[in-house]
Every structure is written in C-alpha cells, then in structure tokens.
Amino acid sequence: MKTNSIINTDELCQISNHPNLKIFDVRTGPSAKEEYLKKHLLNAVFVDLNTDLAEIDNPKNGGRHPLPAFSNFIKTLGKLGIDKDSEVVIYDDKNGANAGARFWWMLKAVGHQNVRVLNGGLQFAESQNYSVSSGDDSYPETEYISEFKDWQLPQVWIDDVKVATENPEFLIVDVRESQRYQGITEPIDLIAGHIPNAENFPFSDNLDENGLFKSPEVLHEKYAEFFKNRNSDKIIFHCGSGVTACHSLLALDHAGFEIPNLYVGSWSEWSRN
Incomplete structure (x- = not known):
C-alpha cells in the first residue's frame, strides 16, 4: 500500500500517542544540535546529516554528502530505534527542503514504506502550537531488518x-x-x-x-x-x-x-x- 509522503501538523497530533511513532529532527547547520537541545518537537530524536546520513570523504569522489554504505545505514537505523514496524515522521527547519527529505529518500530506498515528512517543518508546527521540549531524546535501540542489500530507489553516477x-x-x-x-x-x-x-x-x-x-x-x-x-x-x-x-x-x-x-x-x- 502506498502511504502519503507528507503529513500535516494536525494529522501528527492525531497519531502522537501511537506506540510505533518515531519522530526525527534532521535540521542542519553548525549549531544544529545545540538548537535541537534548546527546543524540538516533543519526543523528536536528533539525526545528524554529516554522520548519520552521509559518509563524508573527498567531495571530488561522490560530492559533499555521499550516501553511507547501505549496511552502515541499516545499523544507524537500529541505533536510532527504528524497526520495520516504526511509523516514522521526519522534520527539519527548512520546510523539509534539507536533510528531512534526504532521510525520507534513504528510508524509502531501504524499503521502509511508513515514512512521512512534516509539512512546513519545525516552524510551521510551532505556529500551530505543537508541543515542544528540550534536552536530548532517544528511542531504545532496535535491529533493523531489511530484505535488501542495496539502495532500492534509482540513482545515477x-x-x-x-x-x-x-x-x-x-x-x-x-x-x-x-x-x-x-x-x-x-x-x-x-x-x-x-x-x-x-x-x-x-x-x-x-x-x-x-x-x-x-x-x-x-x-x-x-x-x-x-x-x-x-x-x-x-x-x-x-x-x-x-x-x-x-x-x-x-x-x-x-x-x-x-x-x-x-x-x-x-x-x-x-x-x-
């Protein structure tokens, strides 16, 4: 079943008590983690573009944010507390236009269907009075089991x-x-x-x-x-x-x-x- 790739703030409010819901904050920038620690959406866990969603080496070979090895990303998903049953919602502070959409693409590319990006991102959710908190949140580690060994969405080199x-x-x-x-x-x-x-x-x-x-x-x-x-x-x-x-x-x-x-x-x- 194809699930919608976008979720609105009011829809997120309606599912906020779902036991399998996992929310991730994927904002970027030099002070991203510090800003996350000051304020983020309730229960959201921080994901780092540079270390969780890329394996940075020489930009001449793969660009500034090359994909990590598939097997390493699968391990990262487990460390973040995501398993096959997780209902994943992702946001960033740029209307999903930065690492939020990248994380969505990567999850879709490992075969995870139940993943959506929050429409309007952090700022819009705050304007709609969605609950926020501070500090560092986390989910219990899991083991992510993928039936695939490589990325499943089309790429070119x-x-x-x-x-x-x-x-x-x-x-x-x-x-x-x-x-x-x-x-x-x-x-x-x-x-x-x-x-x-x-x-x-x-x-x-x-x-x-x-x-x-x-x-x-x-x-x-x-x-x-x-x-x-x-x-x-x-x-x-x-x-x-x-x-x-x-x-x-x-x-x-x-x-x-x-x-x-x-x-x-x-x-x-x-x-x-």
Whole structure:
C-alpha cells in the first residue's frame, strides 16, 4: 500500500500517542544540535546529516554528502530505534527542503514504506502550537531488518550524467536556486555554474507562500508540463550535494509520479571533475 509522503501538523497530533511513532529532527547547520537541545518537537530524536546520513570523504569522489554504505545505514537505523514496524515522521527547519527529505529518500530506498515528512517543518508546527521540549531524546535501540542489500530507489553516477548531457532524450534537473544555477553566486562549492544542458526547477517552487507543499494536483500539473512526457528513467535530479534534490523527489512522490533518478554527487562532485 502506498502511504502519503507528507503529513500535516494536525494529522501528527492525531497519531502522537501511537506506540510505533518515531519522530526525527534532521535540521542542519553548525549549531544544529545545540538548537535541537534548546527546543524540538516533543519526543523528536536528533539525526545528524554529516554522520548519520552521509559518509563524508573527498567531495571530488561522490560530492559533499555521499550516501553511507547501505549496511552502515541499516545499523544507524537500529541505533536510532527504528524497526520495520516504526511509523516514522521526519522534520527539519527548512520546510523539509534539507536533510528531512534526504532521510525520507534513504528510508524509502531501504524499503521502509511508513515514512512521512512534516509539512512546513519545525516552524510551521510551532505556529500551530505543537508541543515542544528540550534536552536530548532517544528511542531504545532496535535491529533493523531489511530484505535488501542495496539502495532500492534509482540513482545515477557522474559517468551516467556525462552521457545524459549529450543525449536530448534525458532531462537533467538542477533544483538549486536560480542564481546558483546561473553561476551568479556560489556560496558553497569551488566553482559557480551548472551541469551542461541541465534545466533549472528550483525546489522552492514546490512550496506555497506559507512554506507548505503545493497540492498534489498543482505539483502534478507543473511537473508534467516540465517533463514533456519523459519516463522517469530518463530524468535525473541533482542539487549541490544530493540533499535538497530529495525535496523535489518528495514533491514528485506527493504528486503521484514515479521517483526519478537521483545524482547524489550533484554539482559538488561534477564541478570538481
């Protein structure tokens, strides 16, 4: 059964007493853990992008946030207290546009179906008076059993992207803000610009003026027009380091599309090669 990939604050309130509910705070930034300790949604456990959701090495090989080894991620899920029966809800402080969507993609890619991202993230939940707490929360450790040995959602690598840049049947989608795509500014990576023949569909276009996901119907119409009848296997999404691109994959799942290819290395890897 396909479960919706987005959950609203009022829906989270309704299931807040479910025994299998596990809530995770995946905000990022240099003071992310400190901010989490000051205030987070009730019972939420902190997840670190750099250590739990990536295995950082040389950005030239895999980008700034390459995926961890599949087996290591399975161990991480157990340490976080997630098992096959867990009802997982994820949020961050950027409308799910940062590590919240990345964690969602990774859980879906190990075969975990019951995982949703909180619409509007931390700020919107607070504005709706959702209960908050402080300190460091945790869930009892479990053992996560996956029937798979490798990631189950489609990915491509730098050589595949190079081929796609020279094949008009492919659509390479850059979800960074337009100024980074155009090479006007580059606050993170060494070189400004974009992958040849990539088209820009900023992740922010998935959201309305309140920072909530647009309706599935609106998103479906916008992306259907953009895709021009391409199959999902001919579509590649990327961003700076394979994190924010997952926000657009989340939006596509929300809108009823098959999840297309993710290029995890993204501009951070491409620009260094």
